[in-house]
Each structure stands twice: as structure tokens, then as C-alpha cells.
Amino acid sequence: xxxxxxxxxxxxxxxxxxxxxxxxxxxxxxxxxxxxxxxxxxxxxxxxxxxxxxxxxxxxxxxxxxxxxxxxxxxxxxxxxxxxxxxxxxxxxxxxxxxxxxxxxxxxxxxxxxxxxxxxxxxxxxxxxxxxxxxxxxxxxxxxxxxxxxxxxxxxxxxxxxxxxxxxxxxxxxxxxxxxxxx
Amino acid sequence: xxxxxxxxxxxxxxxxxxxxxxxxxxxxxxxxxxxxxxxxxxxxxxxxxxxxxxxxxxxxxxxxxxxxxxxxxxxxxxxxxxxxxxxxxxxxxxxxxxxxxxxxxxxxxxxxxxxxxxxxxxxxxxxxxxxxxxxxxxxxxxxxxxxxxxxxxxxxxxxxxxxxxxxxxxxxxxxxxxxxxxx
Numbered sequence: 001x002x003x004x005x006x007x008x009x010x011x012x013x014x015x016x017x018x019x020x021x022x023x024x025x026x027x028x029x030x031x032x033x034x035x036x037x038x039x040x041x042x043x044x045x046x047x048x049x050x051x052x053x054x055x056x057x058x059x060x061x062x063x064x065x066x067x068x069x070x071x072x073x074x075x076x077x078x079x080x081x082x083x084x085x086x087x088x089x090x091x092x093x094x095x096x097x098x099x100x101x102x103x104x105x106x107x108x109x110x111x112x113x114x115x116x117x118x119x120x121x122x123x124x125x126x127x128x129x130x131x132x133x134x135x136x137x138x139x140x141x142x143x144x145x146x147x148x149x150x151x152x153x154x155x156x157x158x159x160x161x162x163x164x165x166x167x168x169x170x171x172x173x174x175x176x177x178x179x180x181x182x183x
Numbered sequence: 184x185x186x187x188x189x190x191x192x193x194x195x196x197x198x199x200x201x202x203x204x205x206x207x208x209x210x211x212x213x214x215x216x217x218x219x220x221x222x223x224x225x226x227x228x229x230x231x232x233x234x235x236x237x238x239x240x241x242x243x244x245x246x247x248x249x250x251x252x253x254x255x256x257x258x259x260x261x262x263x264x265x266x267x268x269x270x271x272x273x274x275x276x277x278x279x280x281x282x283x284x285x286x287x288x289x290x291x292x293x294x295x296x297x298x299x300x301x302x303x304x305x306x307x308x309x310x311x312x313x314x315x316x317x318x319x320x321x322x323x324x325x326x327x328x329x330x331x332x333x334x335x336x337x338x339x340x341x342x343x344x345x346x347x348x349x350x351x352x353x354x355x356x357x358x359x360x361x362x363x364x365x366x
Contacts, residue, residue, distance in 0.1 A: 004324070005244060005245065005246045005253055005324050005325065005326065006246050006253070007246045007248055007324075009248070015198070015199050015206070016198050016199060016206060018208065018220075018222040019220065019222065020222050020298070020299055021222050021224070021299050023198070023199055023206050023224075025201065026248055028248055030322060030324060031324045032324075034321075034322075036322040037201075037202065038248040038249070039201040039202065039203050039204050040248060040249045041204070041206075041224055041249070041299070041300075043296075043299070046298070061188060062188065063188045063189050063190045064294075064297045064298070065190055065192070065209055065211055065221040065223060066221070066223045066224075066294075066296075066297055066298070066299060066300055066301045067294060067297060067301050070188055070189070071294070071297055073297065076298075078298075108339070108350060109342075109345065110345050110346055110347045110350050111247075111249075111250060111254070111345055111346045111347065112295045112296040112346070112347045113226075113295040113296050113300065113302055113347075114247045114249060114250060114254055114256070114346045115203070115229070115247070115249070115259075115261075116203055116204050116224070116226070116249060116302075117224075117249055117296060117300070118249045118250050119296055119299075121347070138217075139213060139217075139219040141187070141188050141190075141213060141214045141215075142188065143188065156291070159292075162292065162293050162294055163293055163294045163295070163297045164293045164294065164295045164296075164304070164347035164348065164350075164351060165347065167291060167293050167347075167351045168347060168350045168351055168354065171351065171354030171355065171357075171358065172354065174354075174358060175354065175357060175358070175361075178358075178361050182365075
């Protein structure tokens with residue numbers, strides 16, 4: 001990593017502040033001294049949860065207005081202001097699936113769309129699940145699925161599973177199964 | 184997947200149209216008949232490339248204004264208007280790394296941030312590379328790295344690799360190595 005790649009912010013123009021995201025256009029000085037604009041979507045960050053019930057992955061089916069279709073995804077949701085990501089992961093898991101968990105392990109944190117957004121997803125593994133109560137947000141309608149590995153492979157092939165965080169979760173699951181099989 | 188999850192668009196308010204993204208706020212009718220707003224970032228779609236030179240992954244180090252830092256990512260870029268994703272993948276690979284490829288295989292297509300954006304990334308495996316010439320976009324400054332698997336693991340641990348598409352690529356690589364080792 002060298003300094004010769006760094007862009008310097010000259011000015012920031014706020015464009016929009018919404019419920020979830022805000023948009024700004026930054027003017028930056030490039031490494032060669034010329035100028036460019038960068039369209040930046042600010043996001044509060046999110047959590048996602050890899051959780052299994054009897055070796056089946058807990059997933060939620062949810063309508064996504066951005067794509068105009070339903071998607072099967074792992075449980076996830078935005079961080080509330082000042083919220084600890086691990087607590088948010090436990091909260092989202094219970095709200096969306098009705099399961100509580102006794103043990104939560106951080107797996108990865110990654111940016112979803114670094115070309116235009118600072119959204120970061122903190123991915124956790126939830127273990128030792130017990131039944132709780134579903135309580136999705138009032139504008140959130142979803143159905144819970146418990147999906148076998150073979151079903152997940154099929155859903156990926158069909159495009160019903162089609163988002164980056166769930167793909168990362170799927171590959172972590174595959175790797176864990178390979179490790180178990182190799183022992 | 185059931186119809187009882189579907190949201191119906193009532194109205195769309197355009198907020199911003201930029202060079203890369205546009206933003207709109209949709210008002211939708213929820214399955215229970217109540218209304219909600221959805222903040223949607225429209226994106227033209229992108230491609231990303233998993234490519235190896237002598238068993239090392241080709242990566243680019245690039246400043247990301249959204250996060251205010253450099254990131255090591257696999258080569259990637261936006262689709263141009265009407266462009267075929269596979270041709271775009273070959274174009275981005277050569278522009279960003281200087282390598283041409285003879286064989287391009289589609290691996291997955293996934294949405295990066297389905298909660299607020301329709302951005303889709305088409306991920307390809309590039310094989311049979313030959314040297315070409317780098318020609319990044321005029322507002323794009325980057326450095327090419329050839330990274331071993333162990334280095335990639337270390338960069339993930341350090342957070343220098345920290346984006347979803349590169350995590351997906353890493354796990355596909357790990358899976359391919361496991362399959363080779365298992366033969």
C-alpha cells in the first residue's frame with residue numbers, strides 16, 4: 001500500500017439524508033493533481049448471521065424492492081445507533097427467525113459495495129440456539145426457511161440465493177463441511 | 184416463495200442522477216396494506232474477475248473514497264451501457280492488470296447490497312492469461328499485486344482484503360485448492 005494512490009477530499013456536497021442511507025458527492029484530488037467526483041452512499045453498517053438448526057441453515061425469504069423480487073438470504077439487519085455488532089446480530093437473529101443463541105462468534109467484516117458505499121457487514125456464527133419469538137420490524141415481512149446444504153446449492157443455481165453476504169456464508173459452510181469430512 | 188411477501192410500488196421519487204449511481208425513494212404498499220418508503224440506489228451492474236498468474240491471485244490496490252482507505256480487491260469494474268458482462272470482465276482484467284485471457288467462465292452473479300441497491304456483480308474465472316497492457320480509466324489509480332493463498336489469508340486477517348466480492352473469490356479459491364488436495 002503506497003501513498004501514491006491516495007485521494008484527498010476537497011469538498012463534500014450533501015445530496016440526501018434518508019431513513020437508512022444518505023448520499024453525498026465528494027470532489028477529490030487524484031494522485032496526479034487532477035480532480036474527480038465520487039458519489040458516496042453512507043450506511044450505518046449491518047450484521048448478518050450464520051446459524052444452523054439441526055444442520056440446516058436458517059434463512060429468510062424477503063421481498064427486495066431494489067430488485068423487485070424475493071430473495072433467500074441469511075438473517076441480517078442494520079445496526080442501530082451506538083449498537084454493539086454482536087448484540088445486533090443476536091437481536092436480528094431472534095427478530096427474524098425466533099431463535100436465541102448462547103454463543104456468537106465473529107467470522108468476518110466486509111464492505112459490500114466499496115466503489116460507492118461504506119456499508120460494512122459484520123458476519124457472525126450463532127451457536128447453541130434455543131427457541132424464542134419472532135418479532136420483525138413493522139415494515140418487514142418475511143418467512144423463515146431451514147435449508148439443507150444441497151437445497152442451498154440448488155437455490156444458488158436457480159438464483160433464489162443471490163446476494164454477496166449469503167454467498168460468503170455458503171462458502172464458509174462448505175468449508176466447514178469439508179473440514180469435518182476431512183477429519 | 185409466496186405472494187404474501189410482495190410489496191407493490193405506489194410511486195417513485197427520483198432524487199439524484201450521477202455518473203455512476205442514481206437514487207430514488209419508492210413508496211410501496213406492504214403485504215398488510217400499510218405503506219412504507221424504500222431508498223433505492225440504482226447501479227448499472229459490474230463484473231469481477233478471479234485470475235491467477237503462476238498460482239497467485241491477481242489483485243489491485245486502490246483508494247476507496249467511501250471508506251477513506253486503500254483496499255486490495257480482485258479486478259472489477261462497472262458495466263458500460265449495453266456491454267456484455269463477459270466482454271466487460273475481459274476488458275476490466277486487461278485495463279487493470281495488463282493481462283489478457285483466452286478463456287472466461289461465469290462463476291456466479293450476486294447482488295452486493297440488496298437492502299438498498301440493485302448492484303449486481305457478475306464474477307468470472309479468467310484462464311490462459313497472456314501479457315497485455317494496463318490502461319486504467321483516467322480517474323483510476325491502482326497497483327497490481329500477485330498474491331499467494333497464504334498472503335491472502337493474512338490480508339483478510341489484517342483487514343486489507345475487506346470487500347464482499349473478494350471474500351467470495353477467496354472462498355472459491357480455497358474450495359478449488361481443497362478439491363485439488365483431495366484428488
